Amino acid sequence: MANVVELSVPKSNSKIRVQTGLFINNDFVPSVDNIEPIRVYNPSTEEELCTVTAASAKDVDIAVAAARKAFRETWGKNVSGFERSRLINKLADLMERDKQTLAELECLNNGKPVKIARDFDIGDSIGCLRYYAGWADKILGQSIEIDHKTKIAITHPEPVGVCGQIIPWNYPIQMWAWKVAPALAVGCTIVMKPSEITPLTALKLSELVKEAGFPPGVINTIPSLGSVGGLALAAHRGVDKVAFTGSTVTGRKVMEAAANSNLKKVSLELGGKSPQLVFASADIEQAANWAALGILYNTGQDCTAGSRLYVQDNIYDKFVATLAAKAKELVIGDGFDERSGGGPVVSKTQYDRVWSYIESGKKQGARVIVGGERRTTPGYWVDATIFTDIRPDMKIVEEEIFGPVLSVGKFHTEQEAIDLANDTTYGLAAGLHSTDQAQCHRVSSALEAGTIWINQYNVLYNNVPFGGKKQSGVGRELGSHALDEYISTKAVHWNYGENIEWPL
Structure with missing residues (x-):
């Protein structure tokens, strides 16, 4: 026995x-x-x-x-x-x-x-x-x-x-x-x-x-x-x-x-390195809610995590400020406390991996606007961390992190947004936020991923197929x-x- x-x-x-x-x-x-x-x-x-x-x-x-x-x-x-x-x-x-x-x-x-x-x-x-x-x-x-x-x-x-x-x-x-x-x-x-x-x-x-x-x-x-x-x-x-x-x-x-x-x-x-695109016509408050959910749900330990966020340049500053405020509101803490919206990452190995990416982002010149500091208490805690001033060749932009770490960049044109989103070897998921219905059709058709979310993110249903493209x-x-x-x-x-x- x-x-x-x-x-x-x-x-x-x-x-x-x-x-x-x-x-x-x-x-x-x-x-x-x-x-x-x-x-x-x-x-x-x-x-x-x-x-x-x-x-x-x-x-x-x-x-x-x-x-x-x-x-x-x-x-x-x-x-x-x-x-x-x-x-x-x-x-x-x-x-x-x-x-x-x-x-x-x-x-x-x-x-x-x-x-x-x-x-x-x-x-x-x-x-x-x-x-x-x-x-x-x-x-x-x-x-x-x-x-x-x-x-x-x-x-x-x-x-x-x-x-x-x-x-x-x-x-x-x-x-x-x-x-x-x-x-x-x-x-x-x-x-x-x-x-x-x-x-x-x-x-x-x-x-x-x-x-x-x-x-x-x-x-x-x-x-x-x-x-x-x-x-x-x-x-x-x-x-x-x-x-x-x-x-x-x-x-x-x-x-x-x-x-x-x-x-x-x-x-x-x-795996995935999924993009989210926020266009100028988006509802900024709701898009920020979904973008935060996309990277912070399950403490970022999600294959579909929207870890690359690109925002149209004419709303960039306002949107990033709204998103940063929402990320700071999330309580990552004791899972037996009903106030907690996220827990630790799962293991010492994963903890070290996530922190190696955060340090890499800093070293390569990205700017931390939320998080990025270690706790001194026991447990594999990683608080919500948001980087701006990113480049396509940075590790935090190219590689799957599997933690609550978000890279935020900007774009000017719709085609530029599509090109940035598809610039990855992965193709599991992608999201876009826009109130322009014609734009939603064009962009969702052009994105190279198995699951596309429009004005939402990380929502799945048992009667809808799920899977990826590319790697x-x-x-x-x-x-x-x-x-x-x-x-x-x-x-x-x-x-x-x-x-x-x-x-x-």
């Missing part, structure tokens, strides 16, 4: 009980190789929370075998869409019941405020499960007329099989739901590899999977180092599809490992498009009347 830990919840007498073993075949089990466990920390205090079992390559093999057995015997084509829908909805019910506990656990391990985790991440995740539960009995094929007297063709959308899913640390619960829900809806089985930095909520969700009544092996959870579990799943010949969310550098390794093993199906949601990935999540990532379409050609003479 694997270990169980009880974690104390600050400002209350309650404790959260978490199983810390590998979740395989609906049981929490130790590693067969008994390798060194993963140390899990609280980023708000820098204190160790607990250790969790780390999967070895042999454990990955065991988890994949469990998922394969379930796919062949108790899931896949063996379970109706109605039953898949019922179980997914049951899982959503249990998440609803345990919303507060999950939010508190997310705060302890990830650092994000409880109210943000509870009301946004988890609320959206429950909605995601319910959305795909609604799809489970609507996975339809086609009948295609060939010759109505003698032949017909029929298409069968089938689950692709065993899916390796690798999720990041910035949205541990939400990315779990985005990956799990469409895969379950079409009948795939799953081996889930959470980030080694934030494994606790994936383990807690595994308890709910068992309670909901999913057959053993349908969902397996294997915390591990990325170099072990993640790449092992990508390279595993028993895995039919791999879905990855994370950095572009790691995404390339995942795709290479998948190609070199069995050419499995791959979807990648990768921001391949494939789509959310909406009906995500189902296609987990389906293999079989074409059946049926001859019921035509005979041929032989030999030809």
Whole structure:
């Protein structure tokens, strides 16, 4: 039997009980190789929370075998869409019941405020499960007329099989739901590899999977180092599809490992350096609200973070002053305090990375107008930081930072704004703010990104597809498009009347 830990919840007498073993075949089990466990920390205090079992390559093999057995015997084509829908909805019910506990656990391990985790991440995740539960009995094929007297063709959308899913640390619960829900809806089985930095909520969700009544092996959870579990799943010949969310550098390794093993199906949601454009006709107050949300939500730890902001020159000074005032209002602090709108960055490694970019911006001559100073208290705190006087060749302008750091530049013409926005190797998202409808159409059409926001930012819906262009990935999540990532379409050609003479 694997270990169980009880974690104390600050400002209350309650404790959260978490199983810390590998979740395989609906049981929490130790590693067969008994390798060194993963140390899990609280980023708000820098204190160790607990250790969790780390999967070895042999454990990955065991988890994949469990998922394969379930796919062949108790899931896949063996379970109706109605039953898949019922179980997914049951899982959503249990998440609803345990919303507060999950939010508190997310705060302890990830650092994000409880109210943000509870009301946004988890609320959206429950909605995601319910959305795909609604799809489970609507996975339809086609009948295609060939010759109505003698032949017909029929298409069968089938689950692709065993899916390796690798999720990041910035949205541990939400990315779990985005990956799990469409895969379950079409009948795939799953081996889930959470980030080694934030494994606790994936383990807690595994308890709910068992309670909901999913057959053993349908969902397996294997915390591990990325170099072990993640790449092992990508390279595993028993895995039919791999879905990855994370950095572009790691995404390339995942795709290479998948190609070199069995050419499995791959979807990648990768990094971004997303632009926001503010035109002279914009509502300055509202555009500043959205621009602040675009970079400061989740403490900037967001693939779509609007980290490059370009403002038309004739409103530049007024807009920047308005934006700076809003950034100063955000409270980045204790996640168990309802006043906090942001928490720490997730780890010491990420903290050092973000501060290296802030120091680089200063060294290369950008001007800090908000933030830019370190706190002396424990915790991986980075306050909202805004740079002006930027150049295109600065690291803070070119590279993904993944922290609450914004670079603000100016433009004169519409075409100049478009050129600045598209001057990046990424293409995940972009935003524009304008009340000129013709301009909105022109600019949104010209921007090179998978998601474009007009007069808003960082708002996603479970029924709208999401994904990137260029080095921001391949494939789509959310909406009906995500189902296609987990389906293999079989074409059946049926001859019921035509005979041929032989030999030809």
